[in-house]
Amino acid sequence: MNTRVLRALEAVTAERAEGAVLSVRGLTVRFRMRGGRQVAAVTDADFDLAAGECLALVGESGCGKSVLASALLGLLPGNAETSGTAVLDGVDLLTADERTLARTVRGRRVGLVPQSPAAHLTPVRTVRSQLEETVRELTGVARRERRAAAEAAAERAAFPAGHLDRHPHELSGGLAQRAATALALIGDAPLLLADEPTTGLDRDLVERTVDELRRHVDEGRALLLITHDLAAAERVADRVAVMYAGRIVETSAAHRFFGEPGPRHPYARGLLNALPDRAFAPIPGMPPELTDLPPGCAFAPRCARATEACATLPEPLAGVACHHPESPRA
Amino acid sequence: MLELHDITAGYDRRNPVFTRAALSVAPGESVGLLGPSGCGKSTLARVAALLHRPDAGRVSLDGTEVRAWRHRAPRALRTTVGVVFQQPRMSADPRLRLRDLIVEPLRAAGRRTGIPARLAELAPAVGLTDDLLARRPHEVSDGQLQRACLARALVLRPRLLVCDEMTGMLDASTTAALVTAVEAYRAETGASLLAVGHDRLLLERWCDRTVDWSDCLTPAGGGSPTS
Numbered sequence: 356m357n358t359r360v361l362r363a364l365e366a367v368t369a370e371r372a373e374g375a376v377l378s379v380r381g382l383t384v385r386f387r388m389r390g391g392r393q394v395a396a397v398t399d400a401d402f403d404l405a406a407g408e409c410l411a412l413v414g415e416s417g418c419g420k421s422v423l424a425s426a427l428l429g430l431l432p433g434n435a436e437t438s439g440t441a442v443l444d445g446v447d448l449l450t451a452d453e454r455t456l457a458r459t460v461r462g463r464r465v466g467l468v469p470q471s472p473a474a475h476l477t478p479v480r481t482v483r484s485q486l487e488e489t490v491r492e493l494t495g496v497a498r499r500e501r502r503a504a505a506e507a508a509a510e511r512a513a514f515p516a517g518h519l520d521r522h523p524h525e526l527s528g529g530l531a532q533r534a535a536t537a538l539a540l541i542g543d544a545p546l547l548l549a550d551e552p553t554t555g556l557d558r559d560l561v562e563r564t565v566d567e568l569r570r571h572v573d574e575g576r577a578l579l580l581i582t583h584d585l586a587a588a589e590r591v592a593d594r595v596a597v598m599y600a601g602r603i604v605e606t607s608a609a610h611r612f613f614g615e616p617g618p619r620h621p622y623a624r625g626l627l628n629a630l631p632d633r634a635f636a637p638i639p640g641m642p643p644e645l646t647d648l649p650p651g652c653a654f655a656p657r658c659a660r661a662t663e664a665c666a667t668l669p670e671p672l673a674g675v676a677c678h679h680p681e682s683p684r685a
Numbered sequence: 686m687l688e689l690h691d692i693t694a695g696y697d698r699r700n701p702v703f704t705r706a707a708l709s710v711a712p713g714e715s716v717g718l719l720g721p722s723g724c725g726k727s728t729l730a731r732v733a734a735l736l737h738r739p740d741a742g743r744v745s746l747d748g749t750e751v752r753a754w755r756h757r758a759p760r761a762l763r764t765t766v767g768v769v770f771q772q773p774r775m776s777a778d779p780r781l782r783l784r785d786l787i788v789e790p791l792r793a794a795g796r797r798t799g800i801p802a803r804l805a806e807l808a809p810a811v812g813l814t815d816d817l818l819a820r821r822p823h824e825v826s827d828g829q830l831q832r833a834c835l836a837r838a839l840v841l842r843p844r845l846l847v848c849d850e851m852t853g854m855l856d857a858s859t860t861a862a863l864v865t866a867v868e869a870y871r872a873e874t875g876a877s878l879l880a881v882g883h884d885r886l887l888l889e890r891w892c893d894r895t896v897d898w899s900d901c902l903t904p905a906g907g908g909s910p911t912s
């Protein structure tokens with residue numbers, strides 16, 4: 356790629372950083388294990404997320420995407436060490452103390468749409484009482500208006516008013532997901548973080564869930580969608596970031612990633628090719644151990660394009676961290 | 686290979702999960718059973734895998750009528766079927782190393798001498814390295830554990846493999862790798878497959894034919910759907 360194009364791309368990146376709701380730079384997470392071992396769960400993640408934009412963070416289980424989400428919420432276990440910055444609305448999520456996170460971040464600046472809504476809801480209380488409780492915690496709404504505020508939240512998440520007095524176990528999977536989303540929306544957080552929100556759901560429910568999330572994006576929220584479901588990502592995302600062995604190896608516009616010219620990083624290409632409506636071909640081998648990463652490209656042992664150059668770490672260039680990316684066809 | 690006639694099953698006789706379901710899988714055939722979650726298809730899969738006794742109906746496996754389920758089923762019949770579930774963590778003994786998890790059915794069958802040879806065949810077939818074989822379930826990913834669960838299901842060379850949402854929580858590449866391993870086994874042995882799931886795209890790509898759960902059920906007042 357020539358320098359003019361690169362410069363133009365950088366300008367776009369800079370512009371993006373300025374309008375960003377969330378700006379992540381050099382985010383790194385290490386877990387200290389017994390025997391002095393260290394797990395390199397996330398390494399040097401950079402990305403920006405703007406209002407009205409959905410970024411899908413995709414990759415296989417163990418690639419670090421859920422750890423990254425936990426880092427943003429300040430929910431990492433005690434043996435984790437983080438570095439880098441993740442600035443949301445002037446607050447660095449990585450250095451903020453628990454009090455700040457609990458009082459001003461979780462629910463207020465970041466709304467979490469959980470992986471398993473059934474487990475996220477309190478089983479012994481009705482949906483209405485949980486919504487009202489969250490309204491009380493997160494907003495200044497006066498007591499007598501809480502009921503209306505809870506109903507409004509339910510409506511925004513397309514949760515039917517007739518089901519508000521039910522307990523979580525009386526809800527279908529789809530309605531439980533909407534109840535959890537309604538809770539996530541109450542604090543009017545500018546950033547929604549959805550961690551595998553469609554795991555275990557049937558395809559039509561997956562589509563409905565992501566379509567509803569998209570609606571909240573179109574209303575001006577930023578959405579970070581963590582998922583291993585590429586079809587869900589294709590349906591909802593504006594941009595896609597692919598993680599492999601703790602690093603973001605490619606960031607791309609969703610329509611270019613899923614359509615033409617397709618992914619440029621060999622791993623991303625392999626992941627897409629594994630889909631049953633594409634080649635249905637697995638990538639040979641398995642991801643490396645995060646305790647024992649090679650100094651160069653972590654994908655090299657599985658990569659058909661690897662050369663000697665790949666023994667050194669590829670720097671991200673125009674969104675792709677690879678020494679020999681596939682050349683754009685279009 | 687597998688015939689399920691007029692099966693009624695559930696966990697409470699007065700309130701069965703489904704009534705009068707039918708399904709058959711021919712020798713060497715692969716059938717995908719599609720249905721939404723909670724419809725009862727997993728219960729039918731457990732009946733087929735001899736893990737759940739139906740309240741009514743007839744099951745025959747490889748030409749033999751099944752009269753007993755679970756540990757009461759004759760060993761020869763039980764070893765005809767291998768089964769893999771959606772949640773590897775719920776089906777794998779957390780104390781066993783993957784290597785022991787895989788060969789445990791061989792041990793239970795008293796076939797200890799065959800263990801090293803069978804392990805040497807299966808581990809590469811499902812993509813497990815020596816390092817991974819030496820670990821316990823909490824030390825591996827879901828995908829790696831599911832590879833071990835598949836190897837375990839294949840260790841006694843079943844003539845029918847039942848996969849209940851085997852790849853439900855796995856990424857695209859691990860899904861394709863597991864399906865490739867199943868198909869390599871079937872190509873080598875001629876085994877049949879019943880794959881149960883809700884992903885139409887996946888099952889249509891994978892199986893010879895797919896059946897919708899609603900088509901397995903006898904319409905009220907009608908005869909058996911396969912008759």
Ligand code: SF4
Pocket residue numbers: 620621622652653654655656658659660661662664665669676677678679680
């Ligand atoms: S840097 Fe080399 S080994 Fe890594 S993905 Fe690119 S070509 Fe393959």
